[in-house]
Amino acid sequence: MYIDVNWIDGVSQPRQPNELSNSGIRAMERPVLQETNLLNNFDTSSGSNWFISQSNLGGRGLFASKAIKQDSLIYKNKPLAVGPRPDSAGHRFCAVCYKVSDTCISCDTCSLFLCNDKCKQTQQHNTICEFISKNWAQRPDSENNSRALSKILIYLKLILLKTEVNSFLHVFQTSPVEKHSEFEEITSRFIISQEHLKFMDQVRYILKLNSFRISHMFEGNKIPLRGFYPISAFLNHSCVPNTRSIFKSDHTMEVYASKDIDIGEEILTCYTGLLWSTPARRCHLYKTKKFWCKCKRCQDKTEMGTNLSALKCLNKDCLGVLQPATATNPRTCWYCDNCGLKVPAQQISTIHSVLGSLVGTLNLDNELRLETKILERLANFVPFSNHIFVDLRLRLVLKLGFSDGLKFNELTESRLSLKLVLCRDILATLAALGLEDSHLCGLLFYHLHATLAERARRHPDLYDGLKSEIESTIERAYRILRGDISAPVDLELRYRYLGPDCEKPQQERFSILSI
């Protein structure tokens, strides 16, 4: 089958001669794979903006079935199942609302942790409870059954959907088999049928490659989650993606275009941190997703001029930076961009190990008191453009104005100015990378806005000069973060009172910031 605009849109449209995708393939000539039909029902938005086809990157990918304008919604994807991330399983949390609390009590029937009667009486709990008590007998004298169950919640939910999903589970890519099994603990506490174990194993390989992190940044007392999104599972990776995503309170994932996307162009997401260095991103992608990224950013030794991965030249008096000769080759020599010094790969790898252990010794919970000596040692090896310093700047931005003892009204003028400089600096790095409409940019625009607004609150005479940036930054933050469960809690209020559409007088606009 080939993509046919009539078929996708349901509307008769003449073929445009210049409708070429980035890869040069006419959208109409790209074969539409049967996965498209299979997964269409999981898109709860009104537009059919995507189809699944063979990708030049690896396997299949998601493609635009029509031109999509920047900031437009591409699709809404309901998760098949949501559950705690494997690294969060050590905590005691409610199996229904995911609140972390030492007061959670385990259910007498199924052993799952629950925080109150309301959660206990939900359909979600009742279904799982009935399933466990009917199917999984508890082994005699076994303890910690609740914790063991918490760890495999997402698998339990998928087993409950087994009959429904079995018909299309085979379409998802799986990762190579690993020896270590997550199910040793649960099988030592419950008697589980071979059929269920086999299914959980199959799902484990699918989840490893295809699940998405759901962050609850501003709901700090909730366990970090992952979700299995059947459409998004077909999103391939780029270090400069053309989408950004938000997660709604019901865990629906909404994917928006962060750039204009051509008809037939591949729709891409980013599987790593946007500000990680090239070696860090590539190693992570290889370890977790088994491929070496070769995107434009990975191939550019300067990373679009940001020098996020660069090291300081080892010649004491030289102000240059070391960059890899071939950015995608881990065994490449590095050269100074100023004096031409050549440093073998082996020595670069030693420097990276030293840097790793130096960063490991920093107490990152208290960025304001970062050990000066360690920072000085770091500065011997890395320029301020390096991702380690960018990460420290980002942590500081998130802390200043928002943590105890450092709330906006408690910040000194110099710390307020510092926050402003740091926000602008990171935003400039993101813009240089072509990521000015990313989720992270939205968050930084919010912080920049909040800093400018605090300055204007303290110095009303500066308001006229700051007004347009206070308004434009909250407007951009709102446009990007609106509806996301990890969005700042006062985003909407700030947009209404300090955004461009508010016509209230100055004093009233700033009333929302009073202490």
Ligand SMILES: C[S@@+](CC[C@H](N)C(=O)[O-])C[C@H]1O[C@@H](n2cnc3c(N)ncnc32)[C@H](O)[C@@H]1O
């Ligand atoms: C979540 S799946 C994406 C969909 C997948 N291509 C498929 O056919 O099902 C992730 C896998 O896609 C492939 N992939 C994603 N992005 C890639 C890229 N930029 N380059 C090479 N392979 C990529 C890798 O095999 C990776 O493990």
